[in-house]
Amino acid sequence: MDLPIFLIQILNSVQYGLLLFLVASGLTLIFGIMGVINLAHGSFYMLGAYAAFTLSSLTGNLFTAIALGVILAVAFGYALEWVFFSFLYKRDHLQQVLLTYGLILVFEELRSLAVGDDVHGVPVPASLSASIPLGSTMTYPLYNLFISAACLVVAALLFVLLRCTKLGMMIRAGAANREMVQSLGIDINFLFRVVFALGVALAAFAGMIAAPASSVYPGMGNQVLIICFVVVVIGGIGSVIGALVAALLIGFIDTFGKVFLADYSGILVYLLMAIVLVWRPEGLFRENAA
Amino acid sequence: MSAPRRALLILAFLALALLPLLAGKFYVDLFAKIMIMAVFAMSLDLLVGVTGLVSLGHAAFFGLASYMVVLAAPDQYAPVSLWTSLPLAVAASALLALIIGALALRTRGVYFIMVTLAFSQMVYFVFHDTKIAGGSDGAYIYVKPQATIGSWSPFDLGNSTHFYYAMLALLVLTLGLLRLLLASRFGHALRGIRSNEQRMRALGFNTYAYKLAAFTLAGAIAGVAGYFAAVQFGVVNPEMASWHQSANVLLMVILGGVGNLFGAIVGAFALVLAQDFFSSLTKHWLLPMGAFIILVVMVLPRGLIDTLQTLRGWAGRRG
Numbered sequence: 001m002d003l004p005i006f007l008i009q010i011l012n013s014v015q016y017g018l019l020l021f022l023v024a025s026g027l028t029l030i031f032g033i034m035g036v037i038n039l040a041h042g043s044f045y046m047l048g049a050y051a052a053f054t055l056s057s058l059t060g061n062l063f064t065a066i067a068l069g070v071i072l073a074v075a076f077g078y079a080l081e082w083v084f085f086s087f088l089y090k091r092d093h094l095q096q097v098l099l100t101y102g103l104i105l106v107f108e109e110l111r112s113l114a115v116g117d118d119v120h121g122v123p124v125p126a127s128l129s130a131s132i133p134l135g136s137t138m139t140y141p142l143y144n145l146f147i148s149a150a151c152l153v154v155a156a157l158l159f160v161l162l163r164c165t166k167l168g169m170m171i172r173a174g175a176a177n178r179e180m181v182q183s184l185g186i187d188i189n190f191l192f193r194v195v196f197a198l199g200v201a202l203a204a205f206a207g208m209i210a211a212p213a214s215s216v217y218p219g220m221g222n223q224v225l226i227i228c229f230v231v232v233v234i235g236g237i238g239s240v241i242g243a244l245v246a247a248l249l250i251g252f253i254d255t256f257g258k259v260f261l262a263d264y265s266g267i268l269v270y271l272l273m274a275i276v277l278v279w280r281p282e283g284l285f286r287e288n289a290a
Numbered sequence: 291m292s293a294p295r296r297a298l299l300i301l302a303f304l305a306l307a308l309l310p311l312l313a314g315k316f317y318v319d320l321f322a323k324i325m326i327m328a329v330f331a332m333s334l335d336l337l338v339g340v341t342g343l344v345s346l347g348h349a350a351f352f353g354l355a356s357y358m359v360v361l362a363a364p365d366q367y368a369p370v371s372l373w374t375s376l377p378l379a380v381a382a383s384a385l386l387a388l389i390i391g392a393l394a395l396r397t398r399g400v401y402f403i404m405v406t407l408a409f410s411q412m413v414y415f416v417f418h419d420t421k422i423a424g425g426s427d428g429a430y431i432y433v434k435p436q437a438t439i440g441s442w443s444p445f446d447l448g449n450s451t452h453f454y455y456a457m458l459a460l461l462v463l464t465l466g467l468l469r470l471l472l473a474s475r476f477g478h479a480l481r482g483i484r485s486n487e488q489r490m491r492a493l494g495f496n497t498y499a500y501k502l503a504a505f506t507l508a509g510a511i512a513g514v515a516g517y518f519a520a521v522q523f524g525v526v527n528p529e530m531a532s533w534h535q536s537a538n539v540l541l542m543v544i545l546g547g548v549g550n551l552f553g554a555i556v557g558a559f560a561l562v563l564a565q566d567f568f569s570s571l572t573k574h575w576l577l578p579m580g581a582f583i584i585l586v587v588m589v590l591p592r593g594l595i596d597t598l599q600t601l602r603g604w605a606g607r608r609g
Contacts, residue, residue, distance in 0.1 A: 035398050091591070093400050094344045098544060098587045101537045105580030113574060226411045227535065229404040237401065268416035273408055274393050279398040 004135030009255055015144055015213075017251025018151035023224055024231040024243045025158060026199025032175035032238025033050045033195050036088050039100040042225025044105040044200045048073065048207025050111055053120045064127045066208045070201055077200030081193045089192075110217065111153060117218050122211040147209055154205065155244065162240060171195055175238045230269055234276045236283025258289035299552075306458055310451045312436020319522070324562045325457040327462045331542040331554035333511035338466065338540065339548030340477070341504045342484030345394075346495075346536050347410030348512055351387050353381040353531020354413060355513035356520035359431055360423045372435040372447065380513040386413070391502050407533055409495050420529040428527025433547050435521060447521055457518065461555070464511060468551055469524045482503055545586060547593025556594055 027041045032213035048069060074279035084103070088096050124143045131139035170191055174181045182188045207221075214220075231250060236244025250269050257265035276284065306325075311598050330352055337343040358379035363370045394405040416422065423429040434447040445452040471477050482490045483497050490497050520526045529535065538561065546557025564582060566576040590597045 031400065037403060087588070091587075093403060094338065094540070094544060095587050097344065097346060097403060097567070098537070098541055099584055101541075102580045102583030102587070105576040105583065109574045109577035109580065113577070208576070222349055226408060230408050232396075233401060233404050233408065263420045264416075266419045267412055270408055270412035270415075277393050277396055277405065281401075 001133070004138040007134055008138060008140055009259060010252075011140060011144065011148065013252040013255040014248065015148045015151070015251070016255060017248035018148055018155065019206045019210050020224070020227060020250060021155060021244050021247035022151055023203045024228040024235070025155075025240050026202040027228050028232045028235065028238055028240060028243045029171070029175070029195055030199045033171060033178070034085070034192050035090060035178070036085060037093055037096050037100070038085075039097060039225065040107065041138040041199070041203060041228065042221035042223070043104050043204035044073070044077075044221070045207040045224045046219075046221030047076075047107065047111065048204030049122075049211040049220060050115055050120075050207075051204065052208035052211040053122050053216045054115060056122055062122070062212065066205070069208050070205055073201040073204035074197045076204075077197035078193050080200070081196035084109055085116070085196060086189070086192070106221070107221075112218065120216040122216060124212045135277055141213070144213055147213060150209055151206070154202070158202070158240070167194065184225055230273050232283075234283060236285040239283065239285040242283055242285030259262065303462070308366060310454050315450050315471045318450050320437050320562075321520060321598035322450070322457045322567065323519075324559050325454075326515050326522065327542065327562055328461055328538070328555040328558035330512055330515035330519075330539050331546075331558045332464055332551050333508045333515065334445045334539050335543045335548060335551055335554040336504055336508045336544050339550070339553070340472065340484065341480045341501060343395075343501060343505065344403050344540075345392070345406040345508075346533065346540060347394075347406030347408075347509070347534035348539055349533065350390065350413040351383040351509035351512040352516035352519065352535065352539075352552050353410075353417065353526075353528070354386050355383045355516035356526045356530045357417060357423055358382050359435065359517060359520040360429045360497070360526055363431075363433075367432055369433045369436045372437045373439065375435055376514070376517055377532070379517045380510050383513025383516065385511035386500070386510075387506045391505030391509070395501050397506065404569075407536070408533065410536055411533060414531045414533070417531060418477075423526060425528075426528060428525055430521060430530075430600050431524050431526070434524075453522060460514070460518065464514070464553060465555070468511075472551075476503070524540060541583060544593060545590075547595040550595075553593050553595050560594060 023041065023045050026044075027038065028040070029037055030036055040170075051069040051072065052062065052065055055068050056062045059065050061070070088099060128143045128146050130142045132142055132145070133139050160168075162172060170181065170186055171194075174188070174191055174195070178188070181191070201216070227250065231243055231246045234249065235244075235246035248277070249272065253264065253268050253272055257268040261268065306321070309321055313321075330348075334345065334348045337345050337348075356379075359370075359375060362375040362378050390406070390409045394402055394409065397405055410579065417428075418426045437443060437445050437447060445456055447453050449551070473479075473508065478489065479495055479500050482493075482495070483500060487497050490500075516530065519530065540562045542557035543554050545560050547553030565575075565579065568578045568582070571578070
């Protein structure tokens with residue numbers, strides 16, 4: 001493998017890993033704080049991608065679409081926690097699994113009724129449609145670099161939010177000890193709603209920003225969901241740092257696996273999970289949440 | 291078991307036994323399929339209801355055994371013997387369950403759910419991404435496995451009625467064996483693990499080994515169901531190992547009510563008939579199906595059987 005191809009694979013790995021992180025961080029936070037296993041989390045990624053498709057063809061501009069989409073996602077997440085998820089906290093995991101599975105079916109069919117089952121593409125904005133030459137023959141699309149950069153910015157903002165703000169302090173405290181936070185007089189219901197809306201917005205943002213680079217297709221959420229479970233298991237439930245490390249690890253293993261192993265690459269990610277389970281069944285970063 | 295309950299059970303069995311005499315081929319095939327799913331659901335109930343292990347990857351064992359019907363045949367047109375290919379398929383499923391279980395049982399609770407889901411997805415990808423048995427398209431089974439012993443052929447799996455009675459026998463056999471198992475020391479240990487694992491360990495039980503044994507046995511029985519599902523459908527594809535299949539069977543278990551095996555059977559009937567009903571209504575049947583799932587779990591968290599008994603209790607007090 002010569003240098004430009006190697007470089008391209010590295011860029012692809014980082015891009016995939018960061019996108020996974022955005023989806024998985026919400027999943028791990030929602031579980032860490034509310035104790036809810038949310039199978040419908042992948043649907044938010046799918047809905048984000050379809051929102052990017054619909055809104056960018058309406059507004060004619062991807063960036064406007066993403067801004068609008070994030071606002072919609074926050075509102076949607078806030079409302080969904082209110083009308084649906086707040087009923088799940090007292091249920092056991094088995095019921096949470098089935099209820100959120102039912103929700104996936106509802107989301108997929110509503111999407112099918114609204115925009116159909118076709119595979120769509122979202123045009124790359126003109127300002128980012130250039131390609132960067134790598135070596136003598138290879139090029140790398142500028143938009144893919146933009147995805148990585150935007151994900152990095154969002155990830156950094158997330159860490160600032162969690163580490164340096166009062167809200168972040170409450171979220172971290174909630175992940176560590178929910179009852180204690182409640183007894184300190186913090187409005188836990190509000191906190192849950194904010195965390196859920198944040199998780200939905202992160203997943204939807206990942207779906208929107210990835211849409212021009214990949215295609216938009218039915219069932220895309222489920223594929224992401226299951227890989228994100230692997231991310232959460234490897235990283236440790238409730239740990240955002242763990243999710244970042246695990247997501248990047250999976251990004252690299254999956255991307256390079258496709259280069260070297262082709263057909264069997266899909267298995268590598270799960271083998272990694274098996275190794276982590278043997279070595280540290282509680283995940284790499286279980287102790288320090290966030 | 292109470293007398294009215296036993297009477298109900300015998301009545302249900304008689305109704306199933308007489309069905310092929312009264313109903314057409316469509317219903318005979320449909321109910322044979324339901325009985326296969328009931329065996330599948332009972333195997334999961336052994337984990338979910340009895341041992342308290344919520345697995346979201348049970349379709350892996352079902353799917354692997356279905357593929358073994360194709361993989362056991364030297365080519366697509368050569369008949370295989372039921373008596374060699376079935377044990378082979380079940381052994382493969384049991385082995386897979388032993389490996390996945392050994393890893394997944396190192397975790398508990400929500401981790402266990404995610405890990406079983408992830409490993410079953412790995413099995414799905416093996417069949418989907420590689421060229422084994424037709425890749426993502428799956429493969430057809432042109433010749434049903436032969437049940438001949440020497441020159442004697444007790445039944446023909448290609449015949450709907452024969453197949454139906456074979457599945458009825460399988461259902462009764464599985465139910466009987468599992469009930470015996472639950473009444474044994476092993477079954478009591480599993481129930482003990484569900485209610486308090488810490489305590490079972492303190493009593494000197496190697497709970498990991500018990501759970502692994504239950505997981506392997508459940509995988510093997512899921513394999514039996516998967517084998518006959520492939521024989522009935524005449525086709526295998528990666529969807530048989532997909533997580534939708536795992537979620538479906540979990541739904542059957544909770545729909546009927548967990549822990550007593552009868553619930554799994556009732557749940558299998560209710561879910562397959564509900565799917566059949568909704569899919570006859572509209573192309574977008576997953577929408578009412580999803581709403582149905584949410585409604586059932588919200589309103590009847592303990593399942594149909596328990597709810598019916600509660601209702602009867604109320605009626606009894608009033609009357």
